[in-house]
Amino acid sequence: MADAATVDSADADEDIDLSALDDDDLIAQMHDDLYDGLGPEIVEGTELLLGRGWAADKVLNEALVEAMRIVGIDFRDGILFVPEVLLAANAMKAGMEVLRPLLAETGAEPIGKIVIGTVKGDIHDIGKNLVGMMLEGAGFEVVDLGINTDVDEFLGALAEHRPDILGMSALLTTTMPYMKVVVDTLIEQGLRDDYLVIVGGAPLNQEFGEAVGADAYCRDAAVAAETATDLIRARRAAA
Amino acid sequence: MLNPGTTDPSRRVLVLGCGALANELKALTKQADNSERGDIDIECLPAKLHNRPALIAGEVRDRLARLSAEGRTYERVLLGYGDCGSAGAIDDLCDEFERAHAAGNGPAMTRVPGAHCYEFFAGAAGFSQLSDDEPATFYLTDYLARHFDLLVWKGLGIADHPELAEMYFGNYRRVVLLTQTPDAAERSRVEACARAGAERLGLRLEVVRTGYGDLAEAVASVSVASISRATSMETSSATQRKVP
Numbered sequence: 001m002a003d004a005a006t007v008d009s010a011d012a013d014e015d016i017d018l019s020a021l022d023d024d025d026l027i028a029q030m031h032d033d034l035y036d037g038l039g040p041e042i043v044e045g046t047e048l049l050l051g052r053g054w055a056a057d058k059v060l061n062e063a064l065v066e067a068m069r070i071v072g073i074d075f076r077d078g079i080l081f082v083p084e085v086l087l088a089a090n091a092m093k094a095g096m097e098v099l100r101p102l103l104a105e106t107g108a109e110p111i112g113k114i115v116i117g118t119v120k121g122d123i124h125d126i127g128k129n130l131v132g133m134m135l136e137g138a139g140f141e142v143v144d145l146g147i148n149t150d151v152d153e154f155l156g157a158l159a160e161h162r163p164d165i166l167g168m169s170a171l172l173t174t175t176m177p178y179m180k181v182v183v184d185t186l187i188e189q190g191l192r193d194d195y196l197v198i199v200g201g202a203p204l205n206q207e208f209g210e211a212v213g214a215d216a217y218c219r220d221a222a223v224a225a226e227t228a229t230d231l232i233r234a235r236r237a238a239a
Numbered sequence: 240m241l242n243p244g245t246t247d248p249s250r251r252v253l254v255l256g257c258g259a260l261a262n263e264l265k266a267l268t269k270q271a272d273n274s275e276r277g278d279i280d281i282e283c284l285p286a287k288l289h290n291r292p293a294l295i296a297g298e299v300r301d302r303l304a305r306l307s308a309e310g311r312t313y314e315r316v317l318l319g320y321g322d323c324g325s326a327g328a329i330d331d332l333c334d335e336f337e338r339a340h341a342a343g344n345g346p347a348m349t350r351v352p353g354a355h356c357y358e359f360f361a362g363a364a365g366f367s368q369l370s371d372d373e374p375a376t377f378y379l380t381d382y383l384a385r386h387f388d389l390l391v392w393k394g395l396g397i398a399d400h401p402e403l404a405e406m407y408f409g410n411y412r413r414v415v416l417l418t419q420t421p422d423a424a425e426r427s428r429v430e431a432c433a434r435a436g437a438e439r440l441g442l443r444l445e446v447v448r449t450g451y452g453d454l455a456e457a458v459a460s461v462s463v464a465s466i467s468r469a470t471s472m473e474t475s476s477a478t479q480r481k482v483p
Contacts, residue, residue: 037400078294083396086403123375123410147410148374173322173354174370202292203354205326 018045023052027063034067035074037087039094046095056102057139064095065137072134072222082126089130096136110141112232115157116167117145119178124171127201130221131167138225151178151185158195164232167224168214170201180212187213196231200224252279252461253306253346255299256319258286259382259390260356260454263419264319267455271462279462280313282306286382290394292324296332303346317461318350319454321359351457356380360417360452369447375412379436381419381429387436404440414442417449 018041021029026045033041042064049059071088074080080088114135118128125147132142143161145153149168158166166186170176179199186192192213199209200218209217215231218224256264261283272279284298299318306312316336320329329350336348353359357378358366369376383390391397397404416433420426430446437444 078291081291083400083403086406087396087400090402090406121370121374125410126406129406171324172370174367175374202324203322203326207327 018048023049023054030063031067031070034064034088034091034095035071037084037091039091042091042095043098046098050098050102056099056106057108060096060099060103060137064092064099065134068092068134068137069222072220076220076222085130086126089133092133092137096133108139111139111229112165113141113143113161113163114165114167114228115143115145115154115161115163116169117149117154117157118147118169118171119175119182120148120150121178122170122172122175123147124201125169127171127221128167128169131169131200131218131224134221134225135167135228138229140225140228151182154182155185155189155191158191163195164235165196165198165228167198167200167228169199171203173203176201176204176208177212179214183213196228196235198224198227198231251313253282253311253313253316254279254319254458254461255282255284255302255316257289257323257356258283259289259380259386260319261286262382263451263454264458267451267458270455271459279458280311283319286386286390287394289323289383289390293326293328295320295323295325296328299329299332307345313346315461316346316348317457318348320350321353321355322350323355349461351454353453356454357417359454359457360419360449361447362449362452365447365449365452369415373413375410377408377411377414377440377442379414379416379433381416381425384416384418384429384433384436387432387439391436392439408440408442411440411442413437414440414444416444416446418446419449419451421450 016029018026018029026048030042030045033045045063046059049063050056068088071080071085075085116128116132116135118125128144128147132144136142143157143163145157154166154168157163166182168179168182170179183192183197186195186197196216197214198216198218199212199214200220204217206217216227218227254264254268261281264281264283268279268281282302284295284302288295288298299320303316318329318333322329333348333350336345339345340347351359353363353366357380360380361369379387388398393399395403395407397407414433414437416430418426418429420429426448433446434444
């Protein structure tokens, strides 16, 4: 049977007044709330921080991206699973919707541009959508081609948007070989060196990424954002 | 090599599979194992690993270690898994055991060919055809249909968070039930479960009677009789090559 202290503690958890928290405690609470997938609380916290004069990119990085990074680590370590990650992603998305117009207003240059899509024959987009969100959080302009994307659609988008990076996703062992079709086509057309290529998806691994000729295999969305940032910095440093 | 006449428990076969295949593995090992004392043991890991593929290889390793500690050692292990979304981790584990076995340590270990149970039930060509016909297909087996509520609806968190249904299934257009059971009454029950599941997802249902598919051959290939025949043929062939 729960004792009085436990009940008091549970009640206190349910009734936290975010506006009464100082900035550090509010950020910590937002990390917990995003981890728990509490969208309305994330929106409230985001608006509170903005109201206290925080810049949108500071809220994004310190409250949302950092919390999602923790979610990513716990997913990687088997502590969280897909449903929890999706709920956290939904909470982050709710916060992003508050911040996106403000971020656009600042006119800050994106760190880079990426075209992403799930390859032909594959309609799975949960992982790809998480990657898109984490990349956006990391400061990328993301062009999402959606699902079942064939090589012509990928090449057309590369020509139209001139991104730094092409990202491809697949959930099926039957569809992941299509990534090599796209990379080989880039090579045939003399375009391979124009773009960094990253790949990901549940059945992939490092060996497969190397076999299809990608610049990097990314095991999850957080790694994809870190890897994309590192690749762009390395390429610019070498230029 | 395996000797059907021996009573040495270390010379037996273990089929270690997904709990979602327990009924099928039981039926197939019964067919394959015609020895009186029963040369094929079956062990199953929790079916909920279906939703946690990154954990499968570790769970297999732990179960084998536990069995070994209990004195249950085997000459050969068949994993009743495909790749199952493990990103090659199950294959890596098999390779590790094969290398150790070649060096005289522990059992040989292989898995059922194919990416997942849908593929080895439907057969590679059959599954490829189904995928080509409609990439936006969500597959169920008999087990998954029977336990749709536990593994899909609750297992994926939709019961508590209905908003996740669209994120998981928004791109799908149909459910295909790949049904294994040879029993007509049970098949009707399974189809009813699958139909109810498809309706909850707002998708149409198609039923494909696959039987046990390639799983049957995989289990038969590790039966003691089968391995003994293969050993005998290898010996005979080697002997013949020595004859001038």
